Amino acid sequence: MEVRLNRTLADAKALETAVAAGRRAAFLCVHCHGEDGNSPLDHVPNLAGQNALYLLTQIDKFGDGRRQDEFMSGLVKVLKPEDRFNMAVFYAVQPVRPTPGKDARLQQQGKAHYARACVGCHGAQARGSREIARLAGQQPTYIRNALVGYRAGSGLRSDHRMTGVSRKLSDPEIAALAAYLSAMP
Ligand code: HEC
Numbered sequence: 001m002e003v004r005l006n007r008t009l010a011d012a013k014a015l016e017t018a019v020a021a022g023r024r025a026a027f028l029c030v031h032c033h034g035e036d037g038n039s040p041l042d043h044v045p046n047l048a049g050q051n052a053l054y055l056l057t058q059i060d061k062f063g064d065g066r067r068q069d070e071f072m073s074g075l076v077k078v079l080k081p082e083d084r085f086n087m088a089v090f091y092a093v094q095p096v097r098p099t100p101g102k103d104a105r106l107q108q109q110g111k112a113h114y115a116r117a118c119v120g121c122h123g124a125q126a127r128g129s130r131e132i133a134r135l136a137g138q139q140p141t142y143i144r145n146a147l148v149g150y151r152a153g154s155g156l157r158s159d160h161r162m163t164g165v166s167r168k169l170s171d172p173e174i175a176a177l178a179a180y181l182s183a184m185p
């Protein structure tokens with residue numbers, strides 16, 4: 001799958017075809033994730049600019065129960081493999097619109113926590129890679145919920161790397177990280 005993704009992203013003609021098909025298939029998602037993958041709802045993640053392999057991995061996780069959400073878990077079961085692939089490509093190439101920061105001090109604290117605990121996997125620009133999520137420009141409430149979800153270990157989100165990391169985070173640290181990351185371009 002990764003080989004096919006890389007080939008599509010590197011070939012202008014194949015990319016154009018996949019993006020057009022992905023945009024058509026994404027009509028089911030507009031209501032919550034927005035026309036271009038920038039969500040109008042702060043608990044719903046932006047898909048714009050997200051790594052394509054990460055998006056496909058998460059769709060699989062909703063499908064087989066490793067990740068749970070009341071709505072998404074049911075929805076992904078009706079998505080055909082070809083539509084999943086094309087939608088992931090479509091969203092990955094849309095530009096993400098960050099949330100302007102309101103509290104510079106909080107963002108500064110978030111920056112320090114990020115450099116200490118997250119940069120090794122999510123990268124200096126917080127764009128992740130492959131199955132590691134992009135965090136830059138993500139919705140702040142969603143980032144907070146995701147971190148609380150990993151930390152709680154309730155099965156809503158599960159990943160051995162993020163479970164270990166999130167267990168060491170306090171609520172104020174999570175708030176600072178969300179403020180910093182959501183404002184990043
Ligand atoms: C009714 C609202 C709704 C609709 C419609 C919807 N989603 Fe979602 N989606 C959500 C919510 C809420 C979450 C976050 C769930 C959570 O907190 O784990 C989510 C999460 C996701 C994620 C995980 C993103 C990440 O950063 O981890 C992907 C991928 C996704 N949706 C794809 C889609 C696709 C593709 C469609 C259309 C076929 C779609 N969604 C339609 C509400 C929706």
Ligand code: HEC
Nearest residue numbers: 045117118121131132133143146147158159161162165177
């Ligand atoms: C050892 C590598 C690693 C480290 C360190 C790490 N992450 Fe992650 N992170 C991942 C992986 C892998 C995923 C995807 C997990 C999954 O499939 O649910 C992820 C997912 C996430 C998500 C969910 C994104 C989404 O769109 O749903 C958030 C939020 C997140 N990480 C924040 C952080 C923060 C904040 C830190 C530092 C405190 C951090 N991560 C440190 C590897 C890491």
